[in-house]
Amino acid sequence: EDxxxxxxxxxxxxxxxxxxxxCSYTVSGLRGLFWYRQDxxxxxxxxxxxxxxxxxxxKERLKATLTKKESFLHITAxxxxxxxxxxxxxxxxxxxxxxxxxxxxxxxxxx
Amino acid sequence: EAQVTQNPRYLITVTGKKLTVTxxxxxNHEYMSWYRQDxxxxxxxxxxxxNVEVTDKGDVPEGYKxxxxxxxxxxxxxxxxxxxxxxxxxxASSPHRPLYEQYFGPGTRLTVT
Numbered sequence: 001e002d003x004x005x006x007x008x009x010x011x012x013x014x015x016x017x018x019x020x021x022x023c024s025y026t027v028s029g030l031r032g033l034f035w036y037r038q039d040x041x042x043x044x045x046x047x048x049x050x051x052x053x054x055x056x057x058x059k060e061r062l063k064a065t066l067t068k069k070e071s072f073l074h075i076t077a078x079x080x081x082x083x084x085x086x087x088x089x090x091x092x093x094x095x096x097x098x099x100x101x102x103x104x105x106x107x108x109x110x111x
Numbered sequence: 112e113a114q115v116t117q118n119p120r121y122l123i124t125v126t127g128k129k130l131t132v133t134x135x136x137x138x139n140h141e142y143m144s145w146y147r148q149d150x151x152x153x154x155x156x157x158x159x160x161x162n163v164e165v166t167d168k169g170d171v172p173e174g175y176k177x178x179x180x181x182x183x184x185x186x187x188x189x190x191x192x193x194x195x196x197x198x199x200x201x202x203a204s205s206p207h208r209p210l211y212e213q214y215f216g217p218g219t220r221l222t223v224t
Contacts, residue, residue: 034211043115043201043215044154087154091211098169099211101146101154 003027006088006102013109016077021105023088024070033071035064036087038104044087047073078109113138115216117202123222124192132187132219134202140214141207143185144169145177147198148218154201160185192223 007022025033032051036044048057050066057064061082063074073086088102115136124130136143144159146169156169160179174196176188185204189196199220203213 032211041218043203043218044213045215046212049211089154089211098156098159099144100170103151103153 004088004090004100004102006086006105008105009103010106011108013075013078013107015079015109015111018074018076018078020075021073021086021107022070023073023102025088025090026069027090027100031091033066034089034091034099035071035073036089038085038087040085047086075107078107080109080111083107083109113214115202115204115214117200117216117219119219120217121220123224125224126193127191130189130192130221132189132200132202132221134185134187134216135183136185136202136204136214137183138204138206138214139182140204141182142213143179143202143204144213145175145185145187146201146203147171147196148201149198157187157200192221194223197221197223 003026005024034049035047037047038044048064053068055066061076065072085104085106087104089099091099118133141162145157146154148154155171157171157175158169158177160166163179163182166177179185199218201218202216205213
């Protein structure tokens with residue numbers, strides 16, 4: 001069965017303490033991996049799309065990378081405003097246009 | 112302002128009473144989708160639409176209906192709500208290219224008693 005697993009479920013960092021979030025997937029025929037950020041009480045906000053192993057995308061303190069089995073969201077020198085839940089989603093071949101989301105990693109950055 | 116709007120934002124209803132959650136976008140997007148978000152289960156896609164009069168099932172379509180008669184609107188219909196449909200619902204839209212840069216609405220919290 002196709003699965004998207006995110007780890008850790010929750011992460012607490014000090015401001016400036018860099019770390020990485022993981023999204024591992026077991027889908028047949030990946031057709032894209034997507035990262036979103038969700039603030040409490042709000043809808044998810046698009047961050048990145050990755051299509052092929054080796055691809056990297058950056059935005060401010062965030063950098064997303066993709067291998068054949070997993071994606072990492074690296075957070076460099078995080079600030080309290082980076083606190084949010086980060087969601088990973090995949091589109092698999094022959095799924096039409098449906099997306100499979102992981103359960104998310106809840107990130108808290110303390111001053 | 113480019114946005115996706117949903118109404119109502121909060122709704123408490125009783126089992127079996129038909130309801131509609133509206134979704135509207137002002138970005139002329141072709142693609143629209145409905146998700147539900149539940150603790151421990153994450154976001155799951157209910158239905159999506161590639162354009163007017165074109166809809167398809169996502170992963171959890173049972174108990175829901177949708178229609179896409181106009182490009183900007185994509186209502187979600189619960190003909191006979193049940194308690195297991197208590198959830199947080201999100202509508203999303205995106206342009207045809209790039210397809211998955213989805214813009215999400217603010218969410219509708221539905222409670223069915």
